Amino acid sequence: MLVVFSVACAFAFSACASDPHGRTAGTTVDDAMITSSVKSSLIADDLVNAFAIEVETYRSTVMLSGFVETQNQIERAVDIAK
Template identity: 35%
Template structure:
């Protein structure tokens, strides 16, 4: 019985250690907390762009990974590209902006 308890404890400990590594961040994978934070940043950037009168009519896609915001889509002028980048950078929590917007 004592040996069975030791084996069971070892298995449980190994499982907990393995699960904690599964939630950890790496260069190519974000942790659960980072994912939630980046989702909040994405939502705030989308809202800020929508609230900007000169940008609200454009289809601008926003994605965030490890605090880097990526903007993509089409706008009507270089000024709109620059304005979207400025708006995204002004949102708290944004580390950097990759502006892939194209003028059509």
């Protein structure tokens, strides 16, 4: 019974903990989900080369970086990220 209580407390405290960047565990998970969704959408798009674009999310703000060949590809990647 003590082990179960200890594990439950560990989960409860970790949910309130922040990462080194000041995000809670929930915010970190939300950011990862957004990043995954944007990256998947970029991969599914025929206009942009998703493997040349890095996607990072911090507190629900998405940042794209990388190399593309045309202004249309930039605009398309930004539209997908929105």
